[in-house]
Amino acid sequence: MHMSDALLSPAVGGSFWAGSFGLITYCANRLKDRVDDRIVPLMGVLGAFVFSAQMINFTIPGTGSSGHISGAMLLAILLGPYAGFIVISSVLIIQCLFFGDGGLLALGCNIWNLGLYPCFVAYPLVYRPIAGTGASSRRIMIASVLGVVVGLELGAFSVVVQTVLSGRSELPFKAFVAAMLPIHLAIGLVEGLVTAGIINYVRKAMPGFLEGRSLSDMRGTMKGVVIAFAVMALLTGGVLSWFASTHPDGLEWSVERVYGERELPVDGGVITRWFRDIQEALTILPDYDIPADSGGQADTVEGYPSPDVGTSLSGVVGALMVGIVILFIGMGIRHRRLKG
Amino acid sequence: MTSFDKAYFNLGYIDTLSYGDSFVHRLDPRVKLIVTIVFIVSVVSFPKYEILRLIPFFLFPVFMMTAGNIPSGFVLKRMLFVSPFVIMTGIFNPILDSKTFHLVSGLTISAGWVSFFSIMLRFLLTVSSALLLIATTSFYGVCHALNSLGLPRAFVIQMVFLYRYTFVLAGEAMRMVRGVTIRSSNRGMGMGTFVNLLGVLFLRTMKRSEAIYQAMCSRGFDGEVRLLRSLRIRLNDLAFAIISITLFIIFRWFDIPGYIGGLVIR
Amino acid sequence: MSHHIVEFKDVCFSYPDGTEALRGVSFRITHGEAVGIIGANGAGKSTLLFHMNGCLMPSSGTVLIGEFELNKKTRADIRKRVGLVFQNPDDQLFMPTVYEDVAFGPLNLGLSEDVVRARVEEALATVGCYRLKDRPPHHLSMGQRRAVSIAAVIAMQPDILVMDEPSADLDPRSRRQLISLLKGFTHTKIIASHDLDLIMDTCTRCIVLSDGRITADGSAEEILMDEGLLVENGLELPLSLKYRCMQQEGAFHD
Incomplete structure (x- = not known):
């Protein structure tokens, strides 16, 4: 642990x-x-x-x-x-x-x-x-x-x-x-x-x-x-x-609330919610494997993402490119070492 | 091969790597230690839904690995043993966090998965950088660095001795474990055997401790272990530190993937 | 040069569990002598050596090193003069690199860093291990570990060199190198070993120890050729002599 x-x-x-x-x-x-x-x-x-x-x-x-x-x-x-x-x-x-x-x-x-x-x-x-x-x-x-x-x-x-x-x-x-x-x-x-x-x-x-x-x-x-x-x-x-x-509700706070982020209301105690969610997850987990889920779920929060989350398409493309560049840099260094 | 053998040879393998010779190996251990810590702090300081902006940070482990001539297979293999604790703790994010992000119109992604992947990326970055630090710096170099960075001498000496005698005692333990394994069925070692084995190992350890003490006294030990000053910061070290830390700051404060992607898409 | 003398006067020693390891040992070794101490396992060789620099203190009797009698006060000074090489190099090489290990003793002498470095480099060069200076001890072969242990002791520039089983665990070539190294030293040498060939090659005098007592003390050549005496003390003729005897007896017909 x-x-x-x-x-x-x-x-x-x-x-x-x-x-x-x-x-x-x-x-x-x-x-x-x-x-x-x-x-x-x-x-x-x-x-x-x-x-x-x-x-x-x-x-x-x-x-x-x-x-x-x-x-x-x-x-x-x-x-x-x-x-x-x-x-x-x-x-x-x-x-x-x-x-x-x-x-x-x-x-x-x-x-x-x-x-x-x-x-x-x-x-x-x-x-x-x-x-x-x-x-x-x-x-x-x-x-x-x-x-x-x-x-x-x-x-x-x-x-x-x-x-x-x-x-x-x-x-x-x-x-x-x-x-x-x-x-x-x-x-x-x-x-x-x-x-x-x-x-x-x-x-x-x-x-x-x-x-x-x-x-x-x-x-x-x-x-x-x-x-x-x-x-x-x-x-x-x-x-x-x-x-x-x-947080007067004891320790049952979540960090998002502390940071002022939005969160869905919790119904029921934490543990019951936890178990319910596990159960739910077990049945819907396969859907989650494909990120391109249909957007019409009830849980969807309109207007998300928050500004510091670069989930726009350009961000994804940019990240991919950065990744590829790093890979090439690594291969370049290794290549030079092997030759030298 | 027993799991003990594996752990022991792994230790020996990293130890051997750390005595290699490369630009990265020759850097001052203090500089490498500080740069690695700045790196880790920059990575973990991102908010929890960050994935894309973590990508540029892979430059650092990739550089350390390739310039330090560390086999990529070794690092990747170590990464596969993702700490079960991290997975167990992180895997609940997709379950408990049911918010979704809109990627483009019609395309959404669960926030829980985003934060889970973020945790996994953080794991890869932080663990690989710590492993690469020791694979490119002799453990003794790290001890010297800690000593000159102000850690108490008694503690540094403790680590020096611990490391030195790990190879001796683990070798003894390995022979004992093999002896037990050979003479028992492959059911594994029971607790009783384990306790006895450790008892014997402990007695040998005590005997060795006494012998080392006598050897130290024979060479004038008076309660204090003195170390030679051997570290010197050179131009290479400064350049490495300044460039890497500047890059970390840029990666941390500017959305590099966003800019690049924006340029390309436009 | 009176301070290179090692003298034991009726030294007795018992371990806390009651084992009597030395029962009245007396001898005197003078400057420049090379003395082999031989005896079967458990004869008291190591115990005897540990008395030479105060790792153990006699239960009764006196140990004189130079003009000093060994006691708690003189022990630190005596350790500067008597260099003890332990049987197991892993006990002796406790620092993380060869260089640091050899520097450990000189640093404790309070020498300046430059002097320490000079001494370390000289000692490593003497035993032919300078190129290993940045290696950790666990990466060395047994022969190299032994050589570095010796370097660690001679870097303190002792007058008297004491060694416990220096050829244990060595392969034949490392052993040969060790012998030529030992022959080159002009220190007073005291070597305890089962390896009688090594004693024959490096020592002029020999002390035979059996059950905590000295049973013979004389020229190495005489003692090592006296098969009766050796067998009586749980030892055998050195292999090289045995071989010579067998040749003389015509055991080998080519």
Whole structure:
């Protein structure tokens, strides 16, 4: 559930960039007063470890489908929240660059969604209190599952907020939330079990490793959480509540209305409308494949298109020509390179 | 071949491409990074029903690909794996947005499809430009760029180490995954096996971390990793930056396809 | 030149899990000597080497490097004098390019950037790897990685060069190149290896280690030809000698 550039507006992408990279800087500064220099190579190889682990697919029991882990909670448990956040951020950057997961602008959102919530919310507020001193494997199991689920659900919710705020997708807020949260509940359960399995393995194989580390940076953690929450409140909460206050019908607004574009009146709740539309779409979808539909549908808005939409014929012709020119430029460069 | 092998070789393939030699490869990584970011912001800043004016922007990935001597098959293949999340989120636009646009008299197009195609074009443009950035710039170049653009050293060093040891650990993981695959039926890896495998990999990782630490100390490591300054902006870099950013601004503010089409039709 | 001396006095070391790796090791290596340390797997060779620059600290006994006794305070200085080449080049080459990796040590010495660059280039030229300078370590062959690891250590200009299994994982040609490279060094050399032919070609003195104790210490030629002693310590005659013996015994009839 990587957020993608294609669904983002620059304002949303930029804000989360600022938030995420600000937090990275903060964490990097905190790491300066570390006790042990060993953490420098340790963070590096653990990043490589999580990155390699993400490439391994395993079968999810009872489904036959396969999945892989995201590893943020695992890193937070192994390294503490600050180092864990830096490591998961670096893993996300490599994924973004090498596998095209998300995109450069969405990187801020992805670090936020997949790194901040597990490291600074779920780890200190869910995992630590439940796992306690880490002496019982059952408690670790419960703590991991709940921690991962909370982290992932917050992340998924955040994806929805970012998508809706960007206004590139038509999905209504509530329906989107209703779809995302259950999916991530399932993913979270599996990842939580795997995380607990690895933590318990480490506890047996390297007794003392976890206890020493997590106790040592507990004090700093809470301060970090407060700051993280403050930044979060500014970014998401602030924006959300602004929308909520300008639109008394709660969160059931659509971005078009915010931008003052015209829209058809909605009858019924969002979800019922959503299902009705899906049903409708399934029957009329073939017609949509051919854009040259007869213009006489009831839905047609006379007087559209808006001025910034170049849907006139000349625009189409021009775009085609530009496309062909670019193709020729590309072929020309390649040709010259091959000759040279 | 397991899916792991594929991911691993893919990584190695891009890595090899990034050490190529071309005009694009020789550009300063900072310049490439900034130009790519300006490009992406210009693309995503269009309103949601925009399709035609996105077309001129393909010039940038096409230039990076051809001048950087990156096989087009590689980029196209990567584009086929369109993120399921983008499709899942975008595909509802045609369903939920039932407005229509008049193209010419008698010809209409559903607004939902317009915005869906717009999302797909944005996807192609942004993902290809990010992939081409790394295919024409060594990852280390990107790290250097981030370092000189003000990212904290601790973070940059983290990425350097992560990248270096990804090739070592992923190689180890690949051998282990192969071992498991050979000895199990092709039902895939169960969760229990997966957890044990990761446990073993983790212990090896810890051992390696300790060895690296000793090697670092043996060469005078005192808690800080120092980097040589190696980046220099040259005339080529400036020219590349100015020309590309000017073009992005023109493409963003002027309706190039509209003008050209208008001229032709008249 | 007293500061090129390596002296161990009754050094003992146990790992935290209780394994006794060194049980009272004493020897003295003087300036310019080339010493091979041989022994079966688990004899304590690597543990011994790790004591030479303070990667490990003796549980009891003393280690003297030059006029300094090894302790937490002198460790940083000793590391500037003793260059340790690790067994696995992947552990040692942690930076992203060959050039940056070789520069890592000199930069830590606080040298100016120009001096660092000069040293890096010189070290890479010495091992014949200058043309690889912009390559990432994972694109190098094992022999190249080994050579670069050595360059990374000699760029710090140590007085004493310590190597752990330098010929492990090398193909025959890279191994041959390594041997001629090692022969060219005038440093005090201490090389731990199973590869007795390599020891025979590069060392004048030999220390045999078995189960954490020194069982023999003397001229390399004598020790490496003493089949009884070698077998007793879990080793075998160097292949080249074996071949010579077999020829003498008439095992080969052409």
